[in-house]
Amino acid sequence: MTTTPKIRLSGVHKSFGPKHVLRGVDLDVQPGESVVVIGGSGTGKSVMLKCVLGILSPDTGTVSIDGTDTTKLKGRDRIDLMERFGMLFQGAALFDSLPVWQNVAFGMMQGRRHLPKAQARELATEKLAMVGLPAEVGLLSPAELSGGMQKRVALARAIASSPEIIFFDEPTTGLDPIMGDVINDLIIKSVRELGATALSITHDMASARKIADRIAMIHEGHIIWSGLPSDIDGCGNPYVEQFVHGRAEGPIRMPVRAI
Amino acid sequence: MTFLRTIGRTFLSFLWGVGHLSLFALTAISHCVRPPFYPRLVMRHVIDIGYYSLPVVGLTTLFTGMVLALQSYSGFREFGAERAIALIVVVAVTRELAPVFAGLMVAGRIGAAIAAEVGTMRVTEQIDALTTLSTDPYKYLVVPRIVAGTIMLPCLVIVGSIIGVFGGFLVGVYKLGFNPAGYLSATWDGLEWIGVLSGVTKAAVFGFLISLMGSYHGYNSRGGAQGVGAATTHAVVSASILILCFNYFITELFFSL
Ligand SMILES: Nc1ncnc2c1ncn2[C@@H]1O[C@H](COP(=O)(O)OP(=O)(O)O)[C@@H](O)[C@H]1O
Ligand SMILES: [Mg+2]
Numbered sequence: 001m002t003t004t005p006k007i008r009l010s011g012v013h014k015s016f017g018p019k020h021v022l023r024g025v026d027l028d029v030q031p032g033e034s035v036v037v038i039g040g041s042g043t044g045k046s047v048m049l050k051c052v053l054g055i056l057s058p059d060t061g062t063v064s065i066d067g068t069d070t071t072k073l074k075g076r077d078r079i080d081l082m083e084r085f086g087m088l089f090q091g092a093a094l095f096d097s098l099p100v101w102q103n104v105a106f107g108m109m110q111g112r113r114h115l116p117k118a119q120a121r122e123l124a125t126e127k128l129a130m131v132g133l134p135a136e137v138g139l140l141s142p143a144e145l146s147g148g149m150q151k152r153v154a155l156a157r158a159i160a161s162s163p164e165i166i167f168f169d170e171p172t173t174g175l176d177p178i179m180g181d182v183i184n185d186l187i188i189k190s191v192r193e194l195g196a197t198a199l200s201i202t203h204d205m206a207s208a209r210k211i212a213d214r215i216a217m218i219h220e221g222h223i224i225w226s227g228l229p230s231d232i233d234g235c236g237n238p239y240v241e242q243f244v245h246g247r248a249e250g251p252i253r254m255p256v257r258a259i
Numbered sequence: 260m261t262f263l264r265t266i267g268r269t270f271l272s273f274l275w276g277v278g279h280l281s282l283f284a285l286t287a288i289s290h291c292v293r294p295p296f297y298p299r300l301v302m303r304h305v306i307d308i309g310y311y312s313l314p315v316v317g318l319t320t321l322f323t324g325m326v327l328a329l330q331s332y333s334g335f336r337e338f339g340a341e342r343a344i345a346l347i348v349v350v351a352v353t354r355e356l357a358p359v360f361a362g363l364m365v366a367g368r369i370g371a372a373i374a375a376e377v378g379t380m381r382v383t384e385q386i387d388a389l390t391t392l393s394t395d396p397y398k399y400l401v402v403p404r405i406v407a408g409t410i411m412l413p414c415l416v417i418v419g420s421i422i423g424v425f426g427g428f429l430v431g432v433y434k435l436g437f438n439p440a441g442y443l444s445a446t447w448d449g450l451e452w453i454g455v456l457s458g459v460t461k462a463a464v465f466g467f468l469i470s471l472m473g474s475y476h477g478y479n480s481r482g483g484a485q486g487v488g489a490a491t492t493h494a495v496v497s498a499s500i501l502i503l504c505f506n507y508f509i510t511e512l513f514f515s516l
Contacts, residue, residue, distance in 0.1 A: 055387045079393045087391040093384040097376075107392040110295075110399075157392075 004067040006031045006165060006197040007052060012061035013221075014047055021047050023221030024061070034191055034198040036212035038205070038243060040252065043218050045201040046090060049167050052199065053087060054078055065165070083107075086163035086196075090170045092154040094142035100153050101138030104128060107161040127156040131186055148179040155183065159190045166191065168200035172207045184210045205244055217243065219252065283475050287405055290397045297403055304407035308369050308466075309414055315368060316361045320419035323356050324348055324426030332435055341437045345445035348427030353454045357420040359506055362465035365412060366498040370473040373404055374494035377477025378487035386478070401478065405470040412466025413459045420458060457513040464509060465502050472498040 005028040014022040021044040029035045039045050050056040052063050054070060062069045065081065073081055094103050102109070104127050105120035115123065125135045131152040142150060151171065158166055171187060172180035184207050191198045191211075202208050208215055209229045216226035217240050225237045232244055242250030327348050335343040377400055380386050389396045424446060431437040473494045480490035 050387070053387075053391060055390060079395070082391055082393045085391055087388070089384045089388055091384055093388040095380075095385055095388070106394075110392060110394045 003030060005029055005064075006033070006066060007199060008062075008064040008067075009048070009052065010062055010064075012048070012051055012058045012063065014044070014051060014056060014058050021221060022051070022058070025218070025221065025223055027216060027223055027226075029197055029199055031197055032195060034188075034200070034211055034213045035216060036200045036202060036208040036214075037216050037218055037223075038201075038203060038208050039218035040243070041203065044221055045218060046169055048218065049087075049169055049199070049201060053085060053167065054081070083161065084164045086158035086161065086166040088151075088154050088158040088166070088168045088171055090173070092142075092147075092150040094150055094153060094157070096142050098141075099138065100140050100142060100145070101125065101128070103142060103153060104138070104156045104160050106157065123160065124156075127160045128153070130159075130190070131156045132182065148175050151175060151179075151183060152186070155186055155190070159194065162194050163196060165197045165199070166194075168198065168202075170202055170204075171200065172202065172204045177206075180204065180207060181210075183207075187211050205246075279479075280475055283478070284471055287397055287401045287471065287474070290395065290402050291406060293398075295398060297399060300399070300403035301406050304403050305411055307372075308365070308407050308470075309411035312361075312365050312368055312411075312415055313418065315364050316415045316419045317422045319360045319364050320352065320357050320423035321426040323360055324352055324423035324428075325430045327351060327356070328427040328430040329434070340435070341431070341441050342445040344427070344431055344435075344437075345442050346449040348431075349424050349446045349449040350451075350454055352423035352427070353420045353450070353458045354510070355458075355506070357416050357423050358458045358461040358465060359502065361412065361416050361419045361462065362469065362502040362506075363499055365415065365466070366469045366472075366495055366502060369408065370469045370494045370498045371491045373470060373473025374477040374480070374491045375487055377401075377474055378480035378490040379477075381478060381480050382483050382486060396478075401474045404474055405467060408466035408470030409463050410466070412469070413462040416458055416462035420455075453513060457509065460513075461506060461509050464505055468501045468505065469498045472501065 007027070007029040009025050009027045012022050012025040013020075025048055027035070027037070037045055037048065047056060051058045054063075054073065058071060061071075063071050065084075070081060094100075095106065098106070101121055101124040104124040105115070108115045108123060109117070109120045121138075125138055128135065128138055133149065133152055133156070137145070137149070137153075142153065145153065155171070158168075168187060171183050175183065187198070187200070188211055190196075198211070200208075200211060209232075212229050214226060215229050215232055216223050217237075218224070219239050225235060225240045227235060232240060235241070238251045242252050248254070328344050331344045331347045332340060377386075380400070386396045386400070389399055428439070428442055428446070431442050432439045476490040476494040476497070477487075480486045
């Protein structure tokens with residue numbers, strides 16, 4: 001296959017002061033594919049997503065969308081690019097000064113789409129229904145919602161403008177297993193319905209197996225393995241096996257002192 | 260040697276801070292004149308900064324005008340106290356006291372609120388979320404606050420000056436027993452356009468500085484609740500100091516030529 005990948009990271013490096021977080025990340029995501037990146041906490045998964053989104057700019061390396069380098073985009077061009085993205089933040093990141101429905105409709109009320117209020121509201125109600133929330137929730141403020149509901153509102157906001165590419169940062173972390181699975185189904189459904197390309201991050205293996213077409217593992221700033229979810233159990237990579245089985249013993253060492 | 264190095268490093272980081280702040284200010288100003296605009300957000304902050312600060316500013320200038328009349332009386336008791344005190348009150352309040360005290364009070368009230376709100380949005384990734392929703396955080400968060408601050412502080416200072424002069428009048432008439440008509444005519448004579456103009460100019464600059472410092476420190480805050488707390492403190496302290504500095508230089512600009 002010689003199709004241009006939807007997203008391509010090549011040789012992406014990012015440091016914060018002396019801390020070298022990404023050390024040459026290479027990753028391709030094909031159109032319509034759902035790729036999940038797994039890895040321990042603090043391995044730079046969120047940083048990687050933010051580099052793709054352009055919230056952080058890589059020190060070196062390129063991020064290409066549809067074959068065009070986006071690392072140098074500024075101003076209007078960047079805003080235009082953003083209209084093709086949807087992002088679910090790790091902490092939901094809902095605007096607490098706005099009611100829920102305006103959060104969901106935000107992308108459609110700003111920007112160049114600029115729907116009139118009544119229409120935006122109708123659409124928001126529709127998107128809320130898609131994530132299983134009744135219309136009344138739209139009138140509440142985000143602070144009045146539970147964590148799981150906030151995640152679902154954030155999901156509704158991420159998919160509201162029918163983006164081509166959706167990013168999910170730990171969509172199920174901090175939720176109970178049932179709610180986590182509800183979110184997984186929602187992700188699969190919304191990605192399929194929109195025909196979108198998805199790049200997700202998680203350290204929840206059940207979620208990764210469920211939503212991924214392909215899984216990649218990040219460790220010490222590199223992608224060390226990538227393959228099908230069905231291959232992950234017998235892949236023979238000691239790092240991946242340790243992570244998948246959640247063992248404290250193995251090549252990945254946690255810097256904790258013995259008691 | 261280490262002493263010199265410390266001084267050098269402090270100086271460099273000071274220069275870096277000045278450059279960083281100037282860049283932030285220039286970016287914000289350039290966004291003020293380029294669409295899209297958010298008039299509803301400007302309105303929200305106009306009400307927040309203008310209307311809700313009125314009681315605080317009014318009380319501050321009222322008591323300032325009152326105490327000024329009372330203090331001046333002890334110095335001018337002997338000769339023509341009535342005219343002299345009316346003059347002192349109106350000149351001092353319009354030129355200096357109303358702008359500076361209103362500025363400091365609003366810095367505490369609004370500068371802190373802006374830093375806390377924007378800072379919380381930064382550390383909870385709401386600012387990043389804005390960008391991903393095709394909205395420029397400068398235009399959406401910074402510009403409305405700066406525009407509202409720059410417009411509303413002059414209004415507050417005009418109202419505050421009137422209240423301050425009225426405070427002096429109250430003390431003059433009811434405590435010191437002056438003739439109300441005489442006091443008022445002396446006040447009217449003492450009112451010069453350059454004093455009012457300088458007061459209003461100062462207010463606009465202070466309003467800009469307060470919103471700017473609040474937005475700047477909030478926008479660049481990091482590290483959770485503690486970071487937001489630090490941003491709030493820095494916003495208020497730096498805005499207050501800048502107000503006092505700029506007060507001197509604007510005064511010099513208006514009155515030393
Ligand atoms: N804005 C930042 N400034 C400094 N360090 C950061 C910043 N963002 C992330 N880091 C550091 O980068 C590392 C990776 O963070 P992150 O990508 O959030 O991890 P995770 O894989 O859990 O999502 C962490 O050690 C964190 O301290
Ligand atoms: Mg993360």
